[in-house]
Amino acid sequence: MSTYAQELKATAKALVAAGKGILAIDESNGTCNKRFAQLSIPTTEENRRAYRELILTTPQLSTYISGPILFDETIRQSTRNGKSFVQVITEVGMLPGIKVDTGAKDLAAHRDEKVTEGLDGLRERIAEYYSMGARFAKWRAVITIGDGIPSQACISVNAQALARYAALCQEGGLVPIVEPEVLIDGDHTLERCYQVTDRTLHAVFGQLYAQGVAFDQMILKPSMVVAGKECPQQPSVDEVAEATINCLRKNVPAPVAGVAFLSGGQSAERSAAHLNIMNARYAGICPWPVTFSYARAIQQPALEHWRGESQRVSEAQQRLLHRAKCNSAASLGEYSPEVERELALV
C-alpha cells in the first residue's frame, strides 16, 4: 500500500465531488499552438501564459471545477503580477494537476498506431511535481480505429504503460488519471467504437490490477462510445449515453474513485448533453461518480472570443465559466436548454 493511501483517496474523492469536474488545460505546446494558429493568435510562450492566466483567474471557477490539469510549461508559470499559477489554484481551493506523459509517438512495426511515451525518469519527475504542489497527474493513450486496427499489440503496450504510470503516481503521492482515448476520427459505427472501447478498457483494467494499482485512488478518463466523425449513421444522444454506460459498467471495477470523460472533438453542447443523460438516467446503477475532464468542450468558446486580445479577457472568462456551469449541471443530470441559454442573459 502506498504511504500516501489516505491522501490519495481523499484527493480522488475531491476531484469528482458532486457537481464538480476537472478542467483539462494541459495541451502540450504543439497542441496549444495548433489551437492558437487556427484563430491567428501568435504562438508565443507569453500568449500561452496569458491564456492560462485568463482561465485560472476566472472568478467562481472553483464552484464547478475541482482542479485544472496543467502542462509542464504552465506549472512553472505565474500571473502577470507574479503569483505562481499553483498558488492561484490552491488559494481558491482547487487541486493542481499535471500531465506527465511526453506524447503519443508512432508505434514501431504498426502503421497508423501510437504508443504514449514518458516512463523514463518518471519517478523523479513525479517527486518534483509533488514538491511543486501537484496532487494528481494525467497520462493519455491513443487508440485509433481503422482498417484492421487497433491491433492487440497497440492496446497491450498502451495498457501496460498506463498501469506503470499509475503505479508510479500512487507511489509518489499523485492520483493518476488514466486516459485511454479511442479516437473519434474515421467512419466507424457506434457498435465498432463499443467493441474497441470494450477491448481497450478490459486490457487497461487487467494491467492496472496486475501491476497493483489501487482502484479507489485513481480516476478513469475515457472517451464516450460514439460513432466516428465521418460515419453517415450518427447515433442519438440517448444511444451514446446508453452504449457508454453499458461499456463502463462491464469493465470498470466498482471501487474506482470516479469516471471523468474527455470531450474528444465533440461539440460543447453535445458533450454536455451526453454527460447529462448518463447522470439523469443511469446514476442509480453506476457505482462511481460520472463527470467531465474536458479541454475543448469547456475552453473553445472562451478561446474563440479572446483571440489574444487583452480587452476581451473578462467576456472570455464569462464564456469559460458558462461552459463549466453547464457541465457541472450535466454531472448532476440537471443540464437543460435553460441552463445553456443563461449566457445570453449575462
Ligand SMILES: O=P(O)(O)OC[C@H]1O[C@](O)(COP(=O)(O)O)[C@@H](O)[C@@H]1O
Ligand atoms: O495532444 P496533447 O497535447 O497531449 O493534448 C491532448 C488533449 O486531450 C485531452 O486529453 C482531452 O481533451 P479534449 O477534451 O479536448 O478531447 C486534454 O487533456 C489534452 O489537452
